[in-house]
Amino acid sequence: GQQLNQSPQSMFIQEGEDVSMNCTSSSIFNTWLWYKQDPGEGPVLLIALYKAGELTSNGRLTAQFGITRKDSFLNISASIPSDVGIYFCAGRLTSGTYKYIFGTGTRLKVLA
Amino acid sequence: NAGVTQTPKFQVLKTGQSMTLQCAQDMNHEYMSWYRQDPGMGLRLIHYSVGAGITDQGEVPNGYNVSRSTTEDFPLRLLSAAPSQTSVYFCASSYSGVSYNEQFFGPGTRLTVL
Numbered sequence A: 001g002q003q004l005n006q007s008p009q010s011m012f013i014q015e016g017e018d019v020s021m022n023c024t025s026s027s028i029f030n031t032w033l034w035y036k037q038d039p040g041e042g043p044v045l046l047i048a049l050y051k052a053g054e055l056t057s058n059g060r061l062t063a064q065f066g067i068t069r070k071d072s073f074l075n076i077s078a079s080i081p082s083d084v085g086i087y088f089c090a091g092r093l094t095s096g097t098y099k100y101i102f103g104t105g106t107r108l109k110v111l112a
Numbered sequence B: 001n002a003g004v005t006q007t008p009k010f011q012v013l014k015t016g017q018s019m020t021l022q023c024a025q026d027m028n029h030e031y032m033s034w035y036r037q038d039p040g041m042g043l044r045l046i047h048y049s050v051g052a053g054i055t056d057q058g059e060v061p062n063g064y065n066v067s068r069s070t071t072e073d074f075p076l077r078l079l080s081a082a083p084s085q086t087s088v089y090f091c092a093s094s095y096s097g098v099s100y101n102e103q104f105f106g107p108g109t110r111l112t113v114l
Helices: none
Strands: A005-007 A010-014 A019-024 A029-037 A044-049 A055-058 A061-065 A071-076 A085-093 A100-102 A106-111 B004-007 B010-013 B019-025 B031-037 B043-051 B054-057 B064-066 B076-078 B087-094 B109-113
Touching: A010 A019, A019 A085, A019 A106, A029 A061, A029 A071, A044 A055, A044 A061, A044 A071, A071 A085, A100 B043, B004 B087, B010 B019, B019 B031, B019 B087, B043 B064
Parallel strands: A010 A106, B010 B109
Antiparallel strands: A005 A019, A019 A071, A029 A044, A029 A085, A055 A061, A061 A071, A085 A100, A085 A106, B004 B019, B019 B076, B031 B043, B031 B087, B043 B054, B064 B076, B087 B109
16 A cells, blocks of 8 residues: 655654654645654644645644655654654645545654 | 544454444544554555545455444444454544645554454
8 A cells, every 4th residue: 555655764862952754755745744643542633734835833843845745844843752752744645535645654762 | 522532442352253443523524534553554544434424445445344324423343353453443533624634533442353
């Protein structure tokens, strides 16, 4: 099945550092979503993007919809220990109905 | 609002048994879906529904059935459980409007098939 390429797969960072991750695809998407999943819980929506080039922030999180519509980026500034978790991107295909394709996730660990 | 609720939270089945995973939402969302999450693979779409009485297959539908008799409920049935169906199952819902379609997820059902 189709899945989005998400990188990096995992990362260890020091508290206070900035974090960047991205999702890429060979397909064009008309919606990008970024989720965070804590252990034993369902994914929680962080940011939604609807237009190519759109830049949206949610607190210390900033996400961008790539201008080619084939990628998206998530940045976390000044990371804190509670940022630990798995971050997923999800895209909705232009030609699809309401199907979302998910990335394989970026596992983030923050070292205090 | 309770959001998206799923029951049970944990389940152990023997090969060949059948069961139904329950999902309900109280947000009047038209769109509901079921995903399975396996280690290192992200979430894969099993079935989805764009409204009561309408369902369609996702990426990995084999071995699962769904129905949508009401807007609120979207149960997932395993007809004859197999070890390959050991996974974490998430239900999600959203509005179906063009520009407002973020999905909200339930807490998950952790299923083990022996």
